Amino acid sequence: MPTVDLDEIRRARDEADCLCDATEVDAALHRLASDITARLHDRNPLIYAVMNGGLVLAGRLLPRLPFPLELSYLHATRYGHALQGTLLDWRVRPTQDLRDRTVLVLDDILDEGHTLAAIIDYLKAEGARDVVSAVLVHKIHERKAYPGMRADFTGLDVADRFLFGSGMDYKGYWRNAAGIYALKGH
Numbered sequence: 001m002p003t004v005d006l007d008e009i010r011r012a013r014d015e016a017d018c019l020c021d022a023t024e025v026d027a028a029l030h031r032l033a034s035d036i037t038a039r040l041h042d043r044n045p046l047i048y049a050v051m052n053g054g055l056v057l058a059g060r061l062l063p064r065l066p067f068p069l070e071l072s073y074l075h076a077t078r079y080g081h082a083l084q085g086t087l088l089d090w091r092v093r094p095t096q097d098l099r100d101r102t103v104l105v106l107d108d109i110l111d112e113g114h115t116l117a118a119i120i121d122y123l124k125a126e127g128a129r130d131v132v133s134a135v136l137v138h139k140i141h142e143r144k145a146y147p148g149m150r151a152d153f154t155g156l157d158v159a160d161r162f163l164f165g166s167g168m169d170y171k172g173y174w175r176n177a178a179g180i181y182a183l184k185g186h
Contacts, residue, residue, distance in 0.1 A: 004172075012170050013181065017182045020156055032061060035153050037067065041066075045103065045104045048123075051073055053167040072095070097127075099128075100127065100129045106135075108136055109138075116145075138154045141160040163181065164181050
């Protein structure tokens with residue numbers, strides 16, 4: 001098992017640029033909750049947190065949603081660096097009956113979006129009536145899975161840098177950082 005250089009991990013956080021502090025993230029979560037509530041409050045949604053980054057978003061967002069919902073999780077990654085977004089490596093597949101359900105997919109970030117697009121396609125193919133997505137962060141660039149791609153609900157638009165905090169990680173660490181940080185020089 002490779003050893004982790006915790007000094008380097010700490011240094012990355014200490015030297016990072018804070019792009020959004022904890023107060024800004026909290027305000028974004030409030031807006032997300034308000035927007036999601038307005039649209040889904042009477043839909044009995046099934047909410048899937050995409051592991052691992054979506055776990056932090058779900059934990060901070062769900063207590064702000066004042067309506068009945070079901071929560072589950074899924075874990076999928078793309079095979080290698082394939083450009084075809086439908087090629088998923090399912091670590092944990094959805095197990096609930098999706099027929100005629102409204103499904104909300106929660107993830108930490110929309111970067112290129114290939115995995116999120118493939119997850120949404122899969123859920124629709126499994127019979128979900130409506131599939132919507134929410135992300136805390138939309139990374140601003142033109143390399144999306146398709147032109148103009150956005151989640152249905154977005155907390156913050158953030159620069160195209162290497163980000164961590166609020167669910168996003170740096171070498172497996174700092175998902176727990178309260179703000180959103182950019183790695184120095186990246």
